[in-house]
Amino acid sequence: MTPHRRTLSALLLIGVLALTGCATHEQPAPAPDQGSAFPVTVTPKGGQPLTLTAQPKRIISLSPASTEDLYAIGAGGQVAAVDKLSNHPAQAPRTDLDAYKPNVEAIAAKSPDLVVAYYDANNLVSGLQKLKVPVLVLPAANSLDEAYEQVSLLGRATGHAAEADKLAAQLKAQIAEVVAKTPKPARPLTYFHEVSADGYTLTAKTFAGQVYSLFGLGNIADSASAAGPYPQLSAEQVIKADPDLIFLADTKCCQQSPATVAARPGWGTLKAVRGNGVVALDDDVASRWGPRVVDFARAVGDAVSKAH
Template sequence: MSPRLALAVASLVLALVPVSGAAAATGTSQATPFPATITAANGKVTVPRRPTRIVSLSPTSTESLFAIGAGRQVIAVDDRSDYPKTAPRTSLSGFTPNVEAIAAYRPDLVVVADNPKDLVAALTKLGIPVVFHKPAATFRGAYQQIRQLGTATGHGPRAAALVSKMRTQIARVVAKRRPAAVGASVYHELDPSFFSATSSTFVGRVYSLFGLENIADAAPGGSEYPQLSPEYIVSSNPDLVALADSVCCGQNADTVAARPGWSGIKAVRNRAILRIDDSIASRWGPRLVNFVRAVGTALGRLGT
């Protein structure tokens, strides 16, 4: 799988129900006390005091940190963290991290989404608390990560409020648009070479919210991110085409319609073409709501 496809990661199972237990209770009524301990992919992580020098090497976590009110505590992010625009710009790499360069920022908390070259262990050895948040596998997992960032940064109440708002907004869109999706199918395009994402992925689960049939699910090979053939896509005749390569690769309704044989596809005939920002379609943070809304809007064009 290419690095670009790796960015499109993460399968997310629908869980639009309250999280029970300690996770639900995190910081709902008062500021997070310190020291604060959470359990991330690297085990139990204790943050001794409210961090003021956070380095985020995860584009999704960067978005979440700013959304929960911890933006002023973030002093550096990786070179792929392009949202929000107010995030500090650096040349730090999340793919090929340099421990010395990260440590030079004197961080009191580092958040990562990957662990190349045993990055987590190297930073931990330097006495730096590290929160390792792998790409979320479920909606519940995505919400838990936001809550954990709230706990680790002293913004528990804001994080809990954000999760509650996301749940409500997503549920509202799905309730309104799901009827239009009954019996309809979708093709999600990761790049112009026709790599797609099945229903067992983060991307695919978004479409499953609406009950859409994903044409990638029946593709041979058993991959979560299969490369489909143009002939397979045309013969599947999807009702909705979602282009998650609109920014990187300039794909749009016109370029799709110009592909040999594609002009007869139902989605092309009905202009049911969704152009979704590549980063929105590959991250599992606050802008998940934007993704769901975009799909809902596109569903309003089915059959028109």
């Protein structure tokens, strides 16, 4: 398998495992008249400009992270349907729509005036364009700044620009506060972020990896960054690196826990295991670049504080 295909396979695996997650930053329902901001043109990073002539009233979200963003900025009342993995917030109109194998006819049958996706599969974009349905593709954020920008972009696309900009600023400030209040360890700490029990992880060149970096943590997978932002490490590599902290982002998908990690052959002697440094995360919170990234930062900060 070529490096490109390995990277694509890894990214798809990360998506399937990660994008399974009520926003904690919900805003009031949209005001009756938000139409004065339209027409509006929005341009995702690396994407094509999209012009919306009127405020969308029937939005379909095929991205769990974007679903959380939409509700957090007050656009939840405009959401007509979400994909089957968009399990947060609870009131989101969840359907059997599949973001990985989207059915253009099934989506169009719900009469959307805007479709938000993070992945263009099964000719989703071209198929909906033929039906004159606007599609906004917001890929997985590679950094916190990209996550904040997606919040603001969704705000402009839905008529909630002020609410979205306010939320983005709040998220940035809250994360900075968590970092500032977390005691700095006496020595640099290392970590392993487990996406799946077969060794898939992430590097510092991801939005989650950037959160860890804010706390001064060193990623043991960065040496494997040539394999892409989501490399696979062997058990031997993890054992040799002997990280101070292990963060489990596979507690829901794969039923992993500090106990299962300690029971793995050779893992019981790791510093993270012996020092109670194996941290069970919520898979969704740890993998979505939406408003709950603050909760993820708090979990990391708590772990660093205990290891201090």
